[in-house]
Amino acid sequence: MTNNTTKTVQYDEDSIRSLDWREHIRLRPGMYIGKLGDGSAADDGIYVLLKEVVDNCIDEHVMGHGKNIDIKVTDHRVEIRDYGRGIPLGKVVEVVSKINTGGKYDSGAFQKSVGLNGVGTKAVNALSSYFKVQSYREGRSVWAEFAQGILKNTGEETTTERNGTLVCFEPDDSVFKNFHYIPQFLENMIWNYCYLNAGLTITFNRQKYVSQNGLLDLLRNKTDEDALRYPIIHLKGQDLEIALTHGNQYGEEYYSFVNGQYTTQGGTHLAALREAVVKTVREHFGKDYDASDVRASIIAAVSIRVQEPVFESQTKTKLGSINMAPDADAPSVRSFVLDFVKERLDDFLHMNPTVRDALKKRIEQSERERKELAGIKKLANERAKKANLHNRKLRDCRLHLTDQKGEDQLETTLFITEGDSASGSITKSRNVQTQAVFSLRGKPLNCFGLTKKVVYENEEFNLLQHALDIEDGLDSLRYNRIVIATDADVDGMHIRLLMLTFFLQFFPDLVRNGHLYILETPLFRVRNPKNHKETVYCYSEDEKQKAINKLTKSGKKVEITRFKGLGEISPDEFGLFIGENMRLEPVIMEKETSIPKLLSYFMGKNTPDRQRFIIDNLRIEKDVEDVALV
Incomplete structure (x- = not known):
């Protein structure tokens, strides 16, 4: 008999708890x-932990103290040393362990800094299994060591070290499970710091990073200059710097910063730049161009410095609506950017007629392309709207990235799978709250060299575009992660390449903004045939050998299964690989990557370079057997 009695929970004074700073951060x-x-x-x-520490180093540099920052990162440990003024020795412990304590409240000591709330290093401390801070000032040094925010040791000593601050930490693996640092992400972060602080030298794992030309260097490194429609326009004033150009790619590409902070979600300064460019171009040419035609294929970067910036979250990824300074008479960020672009960009175009003509030609080309697509888009969208009512290719989830923001929305994932068997396994084992599945029918079209017209003419591409809702840009993207899930065989790899080509060709900003991933699934299952609780899933030959050694150590026999396709993995097992411990390989755009050259090499006609690569790396069956025996 079922007992339906609801247990009454007592709610009284004992139910009210007060948490100290470290308990609240960890909770x-x-x-x-x-x-x-x-x-x-x-x-x-x-990465946010590392950034919070480096931000403090950058604030020292901006105030004129220290031109070098040293960063060392291993798999699980970070060490950061600046050469600024150093934390006042009597406050070393408080600065990293007492909430709302810091030097940023004194506007005379720090102006236009990133960290304002006295929270960053406290969060790093509380979320690290080991944390050490050491300050060097005028021949003396004070240090303190913590574990999960709890003070363990302190000390004071004389030193010959230069002034500055050293912070070492190891993220707590009970909070960040199975974590690892990816060097490309760290390099991108470090380059951004250098672009925004011309002359600053950051040494990362013994490699030096330095920029002398600010945002001009950023765009040079992010683009293939030979493919640009005109040389990069670089406009620099007090508290505002802008670089922009137009390429040949689809979409808009922006990099926005506030007080040296990379605002990945933009904000008022980026919205103002997008508005200002359109307004200035219209007035300069005396034509009412469509805003989408002016901004099509634009590549731009904006950096602004303001006093007391207001961000929409502690992670500072989006700037709110504020004035340039606390003074009520100070201009708003929007008006400041609008006035700057209207004056400087208009003057530049008058003084550079060649650039002016190239910009006009690019806009008019975009206008023609948009009008040519208009009829096709209308028919395709009507077809997709009908299909969406009963879209057999999409098994949707309940939450989407465009819903009210929260941690669950960041978990929203669309798996792109090949065939019904793989789709069936994922569909049965997925989390229906946050995970959706889009099933491909065989190999998709190789769209290299084709125009965006094919996105609307090809039913599968059109339905995928609508499932993601990215026709007009990433603002309406429905899933935070798009995961290509294909078999670990030749056909699976080919499908993966074809899908990468689709996204890089038509939606490169989706890749640049870190939304595209490859799903890693186990190649082998090694288990005790008599006790299936002793099962190890292996993602490589090396992991398989370690699992065999582990299970056979006590004389047990092992059963080895090779998974050739996703459809061979049962739904119950598949649930283990797309849950909390899901292994995803991000698709990362290197700073020097040229998308046209990349696609031409891998997906174009059989070029001599690719032929040479295949011949030089060809492995015959005997070679493979010899390697396996070593």
């Missing part, structure tokens, strides 16, 4: 560092 880490993650996404918490 609600998302409030301080955003999502946790394992390091496979650039905005995962382990």
Whole structure:
């Protein structure tokens, strides 16, 4: 007999708890560092921890103290040393362990800095299994060591070290499970710091990073200059710097910063730039161009410095609506950017007629392309709207990225799978709250060299575009992670390449913003045939050998299964690989990557370079057997 009696929970004075600073940070880490993650996404918490410490070093540099920062990162440990003024020796412990304590409240000591709330290093301290801070000032040094925010040791000594601050920490693996740092994400972060602080030298794992030309260097490194429609326009004033150009790619590409902070979600300064460019171009040419035609294929960067910036979260990824300074008479960020662009960009175009003509030609080309697509888009969208009512390709989830923001929305994932068997396994084992599945029918079209017209003419591409809702840009993207899930065989790899080509060709900003991943699934299952609780899933030959050694150590026999396709993995097992411990490989755009050259090499006609690569790396069956025996 079922007991339906509801247990009454007592609610009285004993139910009310007060948490100290470290307890609150560890209980609600998302409030301080955003999502946790394992390091496979650039905005995962382990990168935010590193950034919070470096931000303090940058603030010292901006105030004129220290031109060098040293960063060392291993798999699980971070060490950061600046050469600024050093934390006042009597406050070393308080600065990293007492909430709302810091030097940023004194506007005379720090102006236009990133960290304003005295929270960053406290969050790093509380979320680290080991944390050490050491300050060097005028021949003396004070240090303190913590574990999960709890003070363990302190000390004071004389020193010959230069003034500055050293911070070492190891993220707590009970909070950040199975985490690892990806060097490309760290390099991108470090380059951004250098672009925004011309002359600053950052040494990362013995490699020096330095920029002398600010945002001009950023765009040079992010683009193939030979493919640009005109040389990069670089406009620099007090508290505002802008670089922009137009390429040949689809979409809009922006990099926005506030007080040296990379605002990945933009904000008022980026919205103002987008508005200002359109307004200035219209007035300069005396034509009412469509805003989408002016901004099509634009590549731009904006950096602004303001006093007391207001961000929409502690992770500072989006700037709110504020004035340039606390003074009520100070201009708003929007009006400041609008006035700057209207004056400087208009003057530049008058003084550079060649650039002016190239810009006009690019806009008019975009206008023609948009009008040519208009009829096709209308028919395709009507077809997709009908299909969406009963879209057999999409098994949707309940939550979407466009819903009210929260940690669950960041977990929203669309798996792109090949065939019904793989789709069936994922569909049965997925989390219906946050995980959706889009099933491909065989191999998709190789769209290299084709125009965006094919996105509307090809039913599968059109339905995928609508499932993601990215026709007009990423603002309406419905899933935070798009995961390509294909078999680990030749056909699976080919499908993976074809899908990468689709996204890089038509939606490169989706890749640049870190939304595209490859799903890693186990190649082998090694288990005790008599006790299935002793099962190890292996993602490589090396892991398989370690599992065999582990299980056979006590004389047991092992059963080895090779998974050739996703459809061979049962739904119950598949649930283990797309849950909390899901292994995702992010698709990362290197700073020097040229998308047209990349696609031409891998997906174009059989070029001599690719032929040479295949011949030089060809392995015959005997070679493979010899390697396996070593």
